[in-house]
Amino acid sequence: MKIVVCVKQVPDTAAQVVVEDGQVSWGDAPLVINPWDEYAVEAALQTVLDQGGSTKVISMGKADETEALKHALAMGCNEAALVSDPALTGSDNVAVAKVLAAAIQKVGDVDLVFFGKQAVDSDTGTLPSMVARVMGWPAITLVSSIAELSSDAIKVERAIEEGRQVVESKLPAVVSVTKDYGEPRYPSFMGIRKAARAEIPVWDLGELGIEAPASVITWPEMINPPKQEVTTEIVEGDSPQDIAEKLADKIMAEKVL
Numbered sequence: 001m002k003i004v005v006c007v008k009q010v011p012d013t014a015a016q017v018v019v020e021d022g023q024v025s026w027g028d029a030p031l032v033i034n035p036w037d038e039y040a041v042e043a044a045l046q047t048v049l050d051q052g053g054s055t056k057v058i059s060m061g062k063a064d065e066t067e068a069l070k071h072a073l074a075m076g077c078n079e080a081a082l083v084s085d086p087a088l089t090g091s092d093n094v095a096v097a098k099v100l101a102a103a104i105q106k107v108g109d110v111d112l113v114f115f116g117k118q119a120v121d122s123d124t125g126t127l128p129s130m131v132a133r134v135m136g137w138p139a140i141t142l143v144s145s146i147a148e149l150s151s152d153a154i155k156v157e158r159a160i161e162e163g164r165q166v167v168e169s170k171l172p173a174v175v176s177v178t179k180d181y182g183e184p185r186y187p188s189f190m191g192i193r194k195a196a197r198a199e200i201p202v203w204d205l206g207e208l209g210i211e212a213p214a215s216v217i218t219w220p221e222m223i224n225p226p227k228q229e230v231t232t233e234i235v236e237g238d239s240p241q242d243i244a245e246k247l248a249d250k251i252m253a254e255k256v257l
């Protein structure tokens with residue numbers, strides 16, 4: 001089974017993200033693998049463990065954005081490729097989907113593409129379906145487990161608000177994975193050393209054989225959220241009941257309830 005995992009490099013979720021001069025900045029905070037993508041990598045690795053095959057991890061980003069790829073390699077993925085080209089700066093989802101689809105086509109004979117549920121920065125949660133659309137493949141989103149897998153079909157459970165849904169599909173397919181899939185493994189010491197030495201090939205648009213896809217959505221302005229004045233008060237008391245009563249009085253006095 002030939003598997004591709006798509007991962008995005010994002011600011012650490014603890015980073016203080018602000019807009020400065022119209023540009024988003026997270027200061028010196030580290031860039032990490034999108035946390036949801038660790039579940040996608042785990043799903044890919046478990047699938048290969050069960051079925052045999054190989055995993056290639058792909059990310060589209062700036063020329064030096066290899067941290068997420070190295071994390072996936074350290075977890076156990078076999079190969080990585082960074083898709084990067086100055087002409088892709090400021091791409092919208094449609095453009096990113098077309099570029100990732102071209103990268104998947106370059107890998108060739110792919111059976112399954114895994115994504116995380118969403119990216120924690122742009123947060124649209126749309127890319128897996130859009131890539132599937134460009135490929136002409138089924139998109140199976142919000143997958144919590146794989147029940148059955150053969151060389152040409154997959155049966156999964158989807159975690160949706162109303163409960164669980166079982167879905168069957170032909171392969172090749174695009175699958176996005178939720179947290180319910182199971183804790184992602186920690187990179188092993190050997191894996192970290194291997195990833196640190198890995199030479200990650202960079203695929204530009206020429207290598208993908210495409211022109212920069214046109215973006216239709218632009219972000220002309222970004223604004224910080226309004227500052228909120230917050231004061232904190234610790235309610236003290238002789239017992240939990242005493243504290244609860246004082247807290248209830250304060251809530252009533254503030255007319256919150």
Ligand SMILES: Cc1cc2nc3c(=O)[nH]c(=O)nc-3n(C[C@H](O)[C@H](O)[C@H](O)COP(=O)(O)OP(=O)(O)OC[C@H]3O[C@@H](n4cnc5c(N)ncnc54)[C@H](O)[C@@H]3O)c2cc1C
Nearest residue numbers: 007008060092093116118119122123124125126127217219
């Ligand atoms: C500096 C900057 C400028 C931008 N400018 C614009 C703009 O002008 N107009 C606009 O519409 N959008 C813009 N974007 C947003 C960009 O189009 C989205 O980040 C991108 O399409 C992915 O969408 P998402 O992050 O919502 O991913 P989601 O759909 O939430 O992510 C779903 C899955 O796709 C994976 N994924 C997402 N991106 C990648 C990637 N690059 N490589 C591999 N896997 C990926 C995620 O990791 C996750 O597993 C900009 C983003 C950045 C960082």
